[in-house]
Amino acid sequence: MTDTAAVLLDGIEKRYGQTRAVDGAGLALFPGRVHAVVGENGAGKSTLLKIAGGVIAPDRGRVLVLDRELRPATPREAIRRGVAMVHQHFMLVPTLTGLENLALGEEPTRLGMLHLSPLAADVERLARSLRLEVPLDVPVARLSIGERQRLELLRALRHAPKVLILDEPTAVLAPAEARAVLGLARDLATRGVAVALVTHHLDEVAEFADEVTVLRRGKVVAHHPPGDPAIGDVGRLACEAVGEEPPVVARHARRGVAREPHVRHERVRLRVDDLHVDPGEAGAGSPLRGVSIELAQGEVVGVAGVEGNGQHALELALSGVLPSRRGTIALDGADVTRVTIADRRRRGLAWIPSDRHAHGIADELPARDVLLLGAFDEAARRGVVDDAELDRSFAGAVKALDLRPDAPELAAGSFSGGNQQKLVIARELRASREGRAALVLAAHPTRGVDVRAAATIRRSLVDAARDGAAVLVISSDLDELRDICDRIVVLRGGAVVATLPPDTPVSVIGEAMLG
């Protein structure tokens, strides 16, 4: 360990329109330490670290990499100086193989022809030594989320970086995969790498971080150097991030959100019978081989499984993006197997998608439009949209979900990842609040969302069931499923292998997932 910071950010400011994403924050990353950066959605964590990685140029402030200013402030220069970054959203070309993705930007040639085999040997050696095995000869579109994450890590670690920035690396991963990634971060730190870790999981901080910086509204509100007992104190960190003495803070304190028995009617709202789905090239992971599920009005059913066991195909088939090869899907008794997404929505489908960028929000649209996408006529008279009505819906979402910033006309793409998710949630749960939803299909609804918002989202899902919808939750967070579901079905190899009550211990669910 040395006294020089590998990366030093000082007095950083970055504005988007009227919003200060980062407002005079600083950060020092030292070799040999895992430095966790925590805070609520929109606190400026991602922006600050993207500035460290040269992805965003700050409006004001200094970025020093090993005591020298980062100039020009570009990702290329940052990488050249030894700063590698793994982004919250995958930066992979889906039609290229893993190896081809890794070769982008360096493209080794022999006699002027692309020559990848030496690179392949190199990468395989690195992958083995880091235990990051990924199939390298398959198009990325066919890899599971976990495999894509490992590929991103491999790319970041290809040139032995001095600094590794991980922006919510575990948000999309199943628990076992998440622990492997964090363990790797720990190992790298012991070998002298400076690691920055953005996360919402405060228990990960307690277990894997040496040092913690807490951000709130673009400012550093707390800094805990190595050895500070606060690092292990999940409750205290949560208070600092939220800026109050909240009643519900710790991750486990959300237990019992609403597990009172739901009013149960016998009306079947979703019936899936012997569903077979081929994922194709749509990036849907593995196929579905004969799934049958039935959901009654008022029921919350969880789908658990190791990533890549058919969850994604189930989501895309139920929403109507992917065609089904065999079997039927019925909403309120009507066969919708061959029906478009729009028609399913008219019959009461609400869908919180796992892939926000493909199915959830359009970056360049104003946030208030994203909030009523597909339902403009509800805010219109004779075909003319009433923008004041859109603004009122937006204000409602700001209040209900603590959406930030309160800027209805700001492009949705300028919102932080967690706030984009809140936009999607607010849109999709509108219909259920009015009792119009038959099925709420929620895929990873709280992924990348801060503790407080996650609790609100879970409560909203339970409320949707109480208001009469059937709720199907696909999640890799087993605690979440155990908290809000009436039963949990386990998918393995594209089939339902177990149906378990919610109080089943995590270890038992885990066994069913692994077989």
Added chain:
Amino acid sequence: MNAPRAARTRAILLAALLSAIAFELAVLAWGESPGSILAQLFAGTWGTRFGAGQVLFKATSIALAGAAAQIALRAGLFQIGAEGAIAVSALAVGAIGARLPASVSPIVAWPLLALVAASVGALWTLPIGVLRARFGAHEVISGIMTNKIAGALVGYLLARGLAERASVHTAPLPPGATLVRLGPFPGSAANVAIFVAIAVVVAWAWIARRTVFGREVSAIGASDTVSLATGIAVGRRQIEILALSGAVAGLCALNDVMGYKGYAEEGLSSGVGFTGLAAALLAGRSSVGLLATALFFATLSQGGLSINARIPMEIVDVVVALVILFVAVAPRIDEKLGEEDRA
């Protein structure tokens, strides 16, 4: 919120500066003096009432074709097929207009022929939308193909009987079917179709911003997968938008056939579809911007004729191409300059 608009204005000024430099260099390379060429270009356009009228006449078609392109671009689609729609509509207006009784009143003829122009244009580009929405065929490819078909079809139909005996154009329209010329610009082809063009451009801006249709189309332009996932009828909207775009393109027949020639002939409005696309790309989503770029391109086009004796008018085409190029790169240059300021 005004930062992007300021950046856009800076970028346009920068592009204008670069284009002016390119023009001067091109003229100098031809051994002429840029100052006197510019003076002559101005004199031949805005310097006389006739010249100004010709500019307004040309700007009318460019604005209509530009609106056609702008409409499709809102949904993220490139309307290459406008060129074909313009040609086919012109022929239809010429052929049908010539068969109206000689004593027809404008009150009947004008709306009737406008309806013919718009519906033939819409029908012509409808297949492009259907191919795109139902079969995923790219609208640029279908557009190029339908333009070829339109060109061949117009030539064939003229040769096979729509043209007047011993001529290459349709019989003249009766007086009641021709549009009124604009009085202040004697001798020029400027006519009342210009008000139609302005109305269409302004109306589209309102439809795009304020109506459910316009907002859904904007959403499709921002992301078609997200729009589909949220239940917007993406395919139907794509078909509607390309047909609407074709209808607006078809209205060029009002200007060229009813306002200017009084009959239809092969190649009458040729190239306007593409000039309109360029104007729309420069204007972005702005209606004022579209009218301004239409006037700008019309000025260069008419000005090219007036300086043709001294330098080839193709130099003007080169300058137009450079303008488009500079407008495309200027925002990036502006960004780079901004970054260096901060560093």
